[in-house]
Amino acid sequence: xxxxxxxFAVLVLAVGSLEVLCRIGWIDRHTIVAPxxxxxxxxxxxxxxxxxxxxxxxxxxxxxxxxLSIIIGFAAGAAIHALPRLRSILDPLLASYYAVPxxxxxxxxxxxxxxxxxxxxxxxxxxxVVAMIVNTLTGLDRVPRALxxxxxxxxxxxxxxxxxxSLPAAGPHFVTxxxxxxxxxxxxxxxxxxxxxARGIGFRVAFAYNSFDGxxxxxxxxxxxxxVSVVTLSLHAWEKSLHRRWGRE
Amino acid sequence: MTQRPATVxxxxxxxxxxxxxxxxxxxxxxxxxxxxxxxxxxxxxxxxVDLDLRRGEFFALVGPSGCGKSxxxxxxxxxxxxxxxxxxxxxxxVLGEPPEGLGMVLQEDASYPWLSVWDNVAFGLRRxxxxxxxxxxxxxxxxxFLDLNDFARAYPAQLSGGMRQRVCIGRTLVLRPRLILLDExxxxxxxxxxxxxxxxxxxxxxxxxxxxxxITHSLDExxxxxxxxxxxxxxxxxxxxxxxxxWARDRTSEIxxxxxxxxxxxxxxxxxxxxxxRAREQAERKR
Numbered sequence: 001x002x003x004x005x006x007x008f009a010v011l012v013l014a015v016g017s018l019e020v021l022c023r024i025g026w027i028d029r030h031t032i033v034a035p036x037x038x039x040x041x042x043x044x045x046x047x048x049x050x051x052x053x054x055x056x057x058x059x060x061x062x063x064x065x066x067x068l069s070i071i072i073g074f075a076a077g078a079a080i081h082a083l084p085r086l087r088s089i090l091d092p093l094l095a096s097y098y099a100v101p102x103x104x105x106x107x108x109x110x111x112x113x114x115x116x117x118x119x120x121x122x123x124x125x126x127x128x129v130v131a132m133i134v135n136t137l138t139g140l141d142r143v144p145r146a147l148x149x150x151x152x153x154x155x156x157x158x159x160x161x162x163x164x165x166s167l168p169a170a171g172p173h174f175v176t177x178x179x180x181x182x183x184x185x186x187x188x189x190x191x192x193x194x195x196x197x198a199r200g201i202g203f204r205v206a207f208a209y210n211s212f213d214g215x216x217x218x219x220x221x222x223x224x225x226x227x228v229s230v231v232t233l234s235l236h237a238w239e240k241s242l243h244r245r246w247g248r249e
Numbered sequence: 250m251t252q253r254p255a256t257v258x259x260x261x262x263x264x265x266x267x268x269x270x271x272x273x274x275x276x277x278x279x280x281x282x283x284x285x286x287x288x289x290x291x292x293x294x295x296x297x298v299d300l301d302l303r304r305g306e307f308f309a310l311v312g313p314s315g316c317g318k319s320x321x322x323x324x325x326x327x328x329x330x331x332x333x334x335x336x337x338x339x340x341x342x343v344l345g346e347p348p349e350g351l352g353m354v355l356q357e358d359a360s361y362p363w364l365s366v367w368d369n370v371a372f373g374l375r376r377x378x379x380x381x382x383x384x385x386x387x388x389x390x391x392x393x394f395l396d397l398n399d400f401a402r403a404y405p406a407q408l409s410g411g412m413r414q415r416v417c418i419g420r421t422l423v424l425r426p427r428l429i430l431l432d433e434x435x436x437x438x439x440x441x442x443x444x445x446x447x448x449x450x451x452x453x454x455x456x457x458x459x460x461x462x463x464i465t466h467s468l469d470e471x472x473x474x475x476x477x478x479x480x481x482x483x484x485x486x487x488x489x490x491x492x493x494x495x496w497a498r499d500r501t502s503e504i505x506x507x508x509x510x511x512x513x514x515x516x517x518x519x520x521x522x523x524x525x526x527r528a529r530e531q532a533e534r535k536r
Contacts, residue, residue, distance in 0.1 A: 146357035150417070152328060153353045154373040154424075155346070168363045246362040247406045 033218050041219035051204060051220070058189060058201040061117050065124025065185040070178055072125065073132020077177075078162075080133065081140045094137075097130040106192055120192040120200075127188035131180035139173025140166060172242040179235040186228055273460045274302035274325060274428060279334035280485075281320050293485040295320050297334060300479065300488060302428075302462060307454055309463045309471035311517060312481030313528035318464045321486065322432050325462065326353050338428060352426030352459075356433040360405040360416045367392065367401040370419040377424070391419040394456075395449070411435075411442045415449070422453065429454075431463040435470070443467070444502040447474050455498060468521070472513040473502055480520045483528040490520045 001009075015035050021027045022034035033041075045051040080087045102123065109119035143166045151161040167174075193202025201220055208217035280296035295317035302308050312318050323329040325336050327347040336343040338351065347353070360369050371388045379387070392398045395415045405413050414434055421429060431450075435443040447470060454461050465471050471478045472494060480490045494513055496504060504510050 144357065144359075146355050146359040147361065149328065149355060150359040150420075153326065153347050153351075154376065154420075155349070156376065160376075165361070168361070171363060245404055245406050247358075 030212070030214060033214050035222075037215055038218040038222045041215040042222055045216070045219055045223075051201075054200050054204045055223070057117075057199045058193060061120045061193075061200065062124065062186050062189045064117070064121045065189055066128060066182050068121065068125035069128030069181040069185050070132050073129040073177060073181060074136050074174065076129070077133040077136025078140065081137055087137075094130060094134055102126050102188070103191065103195075106195065110196060115196060115198060120189050120197065123192050124185040124189040128181035128183075128185035131184055132177040135173045135177030135180065136170070139170030139177075142173065143169040169246075172239055172246055175235060175239040175242060179232055179239060182231060182235070183228065186224075190224065271304040272301050273304040273306075273339065274300075274462070275337045276300040276321070276325065277334050277336075279321070279324055279331045279336065281317065281324065281329070282332045295324075295484075295486045296331075298486070298488055302460055304460055305458050306476045307451075307461045307463070307474055309465060309475035309478045310481060311465060311468060311471050311478060311521060312486055313483050313521065313525040314466075315528055315532065316481045316484050316524070317486030318481060319432055322353070322430050322462070322464055326351060326430055350427040351430065352421035352424055352428070353430040353432065354414070354417050354421055354434045356436045358405070358410065358413050358417070360413045360420075362405050365402050365404055366397055366408070366416050366419075369405065369416050370397075370423055373420055374423050387423045388419075391423045394422070394453070395419050411438050411446060414438070414446070418450075418453070422457070425457070427459055429457075429459045429461045431461065433464050433466065436466065443470060444473075444505075448502050450474060451500060468514050468517045469505065472510055472517060473500070473504055478513075478517060480517060481524070483524045483531060489524070492516055492520075 018027070018032070019034050019036060022029065022032060022037075080090060105126070106119060106123050109122055113119050113122075147165050147169050148161060151165040156164060189200075190202040190205075193200035194206045195202075197203045201224060205217050205220050208214070208220065276298055278297045278299060280298075281294045283292040283294055285291045298321060310318050310321070320329065324331050325338075325343065327336075327343045327345055330345050338348050341348065361372065364372065367388060370391050371384060374384050374387060389398075392401055395418060397412065397415055397419065400408060400412065405416060408416070418434070435446050438446065450461075450463075451474060463471070463474060475494055476496065478492045478494065479488050480492070481487065482489045492513065495509075
């Protein structure tokens with residue numbers, strides 16, 4: 001049995017067990033609804049189009065936050081790598097960044113920008129950006145010296161060396177950074193919508209929760225879980241294949 | 250008396266292996282000192298070293314660990330600036346960047362893992378003003394020469410260590426360097442592969458007419474491959490002897506069966522032994 005098959009079997013077993021426990025009443029349906037019910041309700045929501053506006057709103061915010069965190073994180077990481085003195089100053093901040101509850105800035109952002117997409121995008125980007133910075137730094141740190149030396153021997157300029165050798169050599173670490181940026185940004189956007197927003201999946205989840213509409217709440221959570229899992233697992237597979245090809249596995 | 254194998258060049262054939270007398274590379278009074286690390290003192294790593302390489306010769310450099318062989322190679326390649334002295338290549342000073350016409354193969358695997366074998370070999374050539382047809386012709390020829398045609402579309406991770414090193418040699422070779430520096434290129438390979446790679450290297454040298462400077466830990470390798478072998482002292486590395494091997498240009502690794510090979514190796518070791526002991530003492534003192 002392959003590892004993937006074993007993982008799939010564990011997932012099927014967990015979902016199957018939950019289904020059985022919900023159906024026989026061991027788990028109260030006000031606590032968790034059966035997975036099949038979640039799936040049916042999700043299908044109803046998607047088929048009716050009633051959640052489309054919220055899905056697109058969240059998707060737009062998440063994509064913007066992810067895009068910003070990746071672009072800013074990559075540029076900042078490359079700049080910090082090129083400036084060792086700046087790096088020595090920023091190192092403690094980068095190391096302890098996720099210990100700081102970034103959400104404390106969310107009310108401030110709402111005061112500044114109002115209840116709309118901007119605070120959500122900013123908070124999402126703030127969550128994802130450091131994962132990208134740290135992985136960019138790690139990737140550039142780990143470019144084998146032999147590769148940069150060979151670039152100099154081929155008489156490449158500094159810029160050519162960067163984009164033709166150093167950046168591709170650090171490629172697998174950038175994918176790791178992208179993966180974590182997506183995870184952190186989505187968490188932040190959904191959590192922001194959950195706390196204070198008038199639209200979005202996070203808002204719909206909170207609304208369903210407050211209305212004791214467990215079927216809708218779990219259906220939307222299933223949608224989130226499935227979407228993020230597919231994206232991150234695809235990135236994880238890509239990251240692993242790159243590491244294999246780069247000979248680091 | 251030992252019977253000489255038919256393929257080993259006879260003494261009367263041992264001519265023409267040392268290149269022309271024309272000076273190709275000149276190393277003059279080169280010294281390298283490294284700045285002290287925290288709490289330490291300045292490290293006098295190399296020199297003064299004087300060395301002339303003749304155009305078209307195969308020159309090897311042996312010496313104890315840490316004697317500055319790679320530092321000297323980096324200085325000749327223009328990757329490191331000497332503290333004192335200068336290097337000239339084809340009459341022009343080497344000033345802190347690799348000069349045109351110089352190629353170097355490193356000990357570490359320097360193949361680019363994101364590129365196929367073909368693209369790795371073509372990498373340097375793509376940066377030159379070479380037509381597409383010429384590029385394809387030269388890369389295909391290099392792959393054929395290095396017996397890598399069947400792996401042109403493979404990625405380095407799919408190859409053995411020896412094949413990856415051949416890819417790096419190919420990337421250097423297509424640029425048609427007039428001076429090839431080899432920094433222990435076979436250091437990570439087993440003995441049999443080293444001998445076979447050595448034969449390929451000799452073939453490459455004969456067909457390109459380039460001057461080759463090889464750094465190696467292996468006295469056998471130096472004795473088989475080189476026209477002249479320089480022995481370096483323990484740190485700070487200086488040249489303490491240069492031994493002419495006198496092999497014919499069309500030699501192969503089969504000369505290991507020649508009694509002369511044993512004599513050369515013994516001569517190298519007699520010069521190197523005391524220096525290796527001194528290097529070991531230096532390393533123990535450092536610990």
